[in-house]
Amino acid sequence: MARRRAAFYWMTIPAVVLFFLFHTFPALQGVYYSFTNWNGFGDHYDFIGFKNYYYLFQDSNVWNAYGFTFKFAVVATIFINLISLLIALGLNASIKARNFFRAVYFLPNILSVLIVGYIFNYLFSNVFPIWGAHLGSDTLAGNILGNEKFAWLGVSFVAVWQGIAFNTILYLSGLQTIPTDIYEASNLDGASKWQEFWKITFPMIAPFFTINMVLAMKNSLMVFDLIVALTNGGPGRATQSISHLIYTGGFEGGEFAYQSANSVIYFIVIALISIIQIRFLQRRETDM
Amino acid sequence: MRRFGRTVSVITAVLLAGTLLSSCGGTTSADGKVHIEFFQNKPEAKDSFDKLVAKFNAENPNIEVTQVNPPDAETVLLTRVVKNDEPDIVGMGATDTFSILSQSGIFEDLTGQPLLDRVNPAYVKQITDVTGMADITGVPYATNANGIMYNKEIFRKLNLQVPKTWDELIQTAQAVKAAGIIPFYFTYKDDWQTNLSFNALGPNIVGNDFFKARRAGETTFKEHFREVAEKMLALLDYGHSDNFGKTYADGNRSFARGEAAMYIQGTWAIPELRKTNPDLELGFFPFPTGNDPNKVNLISGVDTLLAITQSSKHKEEAAKFVEFLLQPENIGQYIDEQTAFAAVEGVNQDDPAVAELKPYFEQSRFVDFADHFIPAAVQLNSITQSFLQNHNIDWFLNTLDTEWDKVANRRQTQ
Numbered sequence: 001m002a003r004r005r006a007a008f009y010w011m012t013i014p015a016v017v018l019f020f021l022f023h024t025f026p027a028l029q030g031v032y033y034s035f036t037n038w039n040g041f042g043d044h045y046d047f048i049g050f051k052n053y054y055y056l057f058q059d060s061n062v063w064n065a066y067g068f069t070f071k072f073a074v075v076a077t078i079f080i081n082l083i084s085l086l087i088a089l090g091l092n093a094s095i096k097a098r099n100f101f102r103a104v105y106f107l108p109n110i111l112s113v114l115i116v117g118y119i120f121n122y123l124f125s126n127v128f129p130i131w132g133a134h135l136g137s138d139t140l141a142g143n144i145l146g147n148e149k150f151a152w153l154g155v156s157f158v159a160v161w162q163g164i165a166f167n168t169i170l171y172l173s174g175l176q177t178i179p180t181d182i183y184e185a186s187n188l189d190g191a192s193k194w195q196e197f198w199k200i201t202f203p204m205i206a207p208f209f210t211i212n213m214v215l216a217m218k219n220s221l222m223v224f225d226l227i228v229a230l231t232n233g234g235p236g237r238a239t240q241s242i243s244h245l246i247y248t249g250g251f252e253g254g255e256f257a258y259q260s261a262n263s264v265i266y267f268i269v270i271a272l273i274s275i276i277q278i279r280f281l282q283r284r285e286t287d288m
Numbered sequence: 289m290r291r292f293g294r295t296v297s298v299i300t301a302v303l304l305a306g307t308l309l310s311s312c313g314g315t316t317s318a319d320g321k322v323h324i325e326f327f328q329n330k331p332e333a334k335d336s337f338d339k340l341v342a343k344f345n346a347e348n349p350n351i352e353v354t355q356v357n358p359p360d361a362e363t364v365l366l367t368r369v370v371k372n373d374e375p376d377i378v379g380m381g382a383t384d385t386f387s388i389l390s391q392s393g394i395f396e397d398l399t400g401q402p403l404l405d406r407v408n409p410a411y412v413k414q415i416t417d418v419t420g421m422a423d424i425t426g427v428p429y430a431t432n433a434n435g436i437m438y439n440k441e442i443f444r445k446l447n448l449q450v451p452k453t454w455d456e457l458i459q460t461a462q463a464v465k466a467a468g469i470i471p472f473y474f475t476y477k478d479d480w481q482t483n484l485s486f487n488a489l490g491p492n493i494v495g496n497d498f499f500k501a502r503r504a505g506e507t508t509f510k511e512h513f514r515e516v517a518e519k520m521l522a523l524l525d526y527g528h529s530d531n532f533g534k535t536y537a538d539g540n541r542s543f544a545r546g547e548a549a550m551y552i553q554g555t556w557a558i559p560e561l562r563k564t565n566p567d568l569e570l571g572f573f574p575f576p577t578g579n580d581p582n583k584v585n586l587i588s589g590v591d592t593l594l595a596i597t598q599s600s601k602h603k604e605e606a607a608k609f610v611e612f613l614l615q616p617e618n619i620g621q622y623i624d625e626q627t628a629f630a631a632v633e634g635v636n637q638d639d640p641a642v643a644e645l646k647p648y649f650e651q652s653r654f655v656d657f658a659d660h661f662i663p664a665a666v667q668l669n670s671i672t673q674s675f676l677q678n679h680n681i682d683w684f685l686n687t688l689d690t691e692w693d694k695v696a697n698r699r700q701t702q
Contacts, residue, residue, distance in 0.1 A: 143533025236674025253665030
């Protein structure tokens with residue numbers, strides 16, 4: 001027995017080593033550099049204490065990036081969960097060609113974010129404006145991604161379109177865990193479909209709702225490749241997400257240490273939000 | 289069971305050692321050749337360099353040059369420098385990125401090297417102006433020009449002359465608009481396209497000495513750049529219906545198809561335009577920024593310079609490749625294919641599309657791009673893109689000043 005356990009310990013070690021080497025160690029390095037003024041290369045740097053953090057709080061670009069990212073993340077999370085729950089309910093019902101539809105809805109998840117982004121970039125600039133012109137709307141007749149006020153809606157639209165696929169699958173597997181006899185019993189009691197959903201279905205998939213909300217929120221907060229492919233943060237800085245700011249400022253701008261400080265704060269913020277979300281939503285689960 | 293556990297850890301150890309070794313990237317090779325990595329940032333120039341590299345490798349059986357040209361190459365280069373994994377030779381523009389890298393001692397000092405003998409000193413000066421260093425850290429290779437392209441067919445049809453002054457430029461645009469044709473094809477969805485007019489107007493109206501004074505904190509954008517901003521806005525009236533919705537690629541396609549009369553652009557776009565429409569009758573004139581034609585200078589900067597890295601283990605062979613590229617025959621082939629201009633003296637660009645620029649080069653009437661002097665962290669492009677949407681001149685000038693100061697403050701603590 002003891003021998004067997006030893007083998008299991010050995011099996012976990014490679015993962016721990018790899019994780020530490022390629023994840024934890026660089027992350028700690030980042031924290032270290034955030035207290036320096038290193039530009040990312042060259043040999044020379046000094047310790048400057050919390051100066052980077054001090055400058056961060058005065059930088060309007062940082063506030064702007066946080067503003068956009070949260071606006072985007074909240075909207076995307078809500079719509080992704082709402083729509084994918086609806087689709088999952090549909091796909092779980094006994095409809096014809098169910099497997100075909102499941103495959104269709106899963107397709108966006110297989111495509112790479114960058115490819116989806118570039119395709120939509122083309123559609124936004126060359127196809128949607130033609131439809132918009134037919135509808136007679138001046139705003140829709142132009143490329144919405146080029147519009148400072150509305151570009152974030154375009155980005156959110158694509159994010160939701162792609163995000164739905166994965167969350168639908170999770171909801172679907174959640175729905176399949178519900179035993180059918182509960183529905184039979186509720187049918188006998190004369191419950192309406194609406195009551196059935198709120199009283200049985202939704203409470204039963206509560207853990208899936210929690211994990212979907214947390215995942216969608218975390219993914220949206222970390223949005224990067226979609227921004228690169230669609231707007232590159234523009235027009236101006238209208239759709240610049242935090243990770244995009246860290247990347248462009250840190251590497252293109254040669255402010256490696258400064259943006260390291262930004263990513264340390266960013267890490268804390270995301271961790272806090274995820275913890276709060278899980279706490280809050282899991283309390284809801286146990287109430288049921 | 290125990291043996292299994294040990295096997296797993298042995299395999300892991302081997303795998304790990306493998307990754308660590310390969311990430312160090314040794315240049316020793318089994319075939320006895322010296323391997324040199326040539327990293328360059330122009331996707332348009334990939335094919336041209338491929339041909340030259342093949343020719344060099346055939347002539348030098350002991351050396352094997354490989355070209356690397358990833359997308360978003362400047363950023364890739366910076367991330368590689370962070371990892372201490374520098375290529376042997378770097379081909380890039382004389383930009384702020386180049387300046388940062390030079391100041392960090394990444395590039396070899398080439399001052400006094402025979403490589404620089406045949407290069408036009410005006411371009412060497414542009415390089416030291418941009419880096420602010422006495423050392424010459426790169427060999428200027430190909431240069432470009434920024435100005436206004438025009439469709440000769442449309443100009444002929446409307447009986448228009450090439451404008452020589454700012455007022456004539458506006459009159460021309462008005463005439464084109466009145467004829468129901470798009471005067472300028474703007475491609476402002478890509479933020480780097482918005483700085484083209486800034487780059488043309490700034491150096492002629494204000495002058496690039498401004499940036500030295502700005503670095504020293506002696507002047508502000510607010511004091512000097514109002515006229516530049518006003519003229520940038522004035523041009524917007526002569527665009528198409530979706531100026532901020534079209535990208536550089538969209539613009540090249542549309543202008544090549546004859547959908548607009550003029551296109552504020554650099555010479556680098558000419559090969560792209562010809563891919564869409566080889567028969568396009570193309571002309572190119574310097575941006576008329578003021579009303580005295582004698583004071584209009586061409587905007588021309590180093591599009592590609594060649595730098596050898598300090599960390600290269602094969603500097604001699606690297607220099608040999610640079611020397612090869614600089615030979616008149618080879619650089620001639622490059623500038624022909626790229627419609628660029630040679631930094632090497634005596635090698636001329638005879639493409640009819642850029643014939644109107646020739647006198648400016650001959651009389652050395654050219655100045656460098658303004659954005660080569662602006663720290664990349666200021667993000668001029670996105671500020672300009674915002675400004676052209678919000679039309680607020682005070683906001684534009686103030687933001688340029690505050691962003692510049694913020695970046696300067698952060699750099700100063702270094």
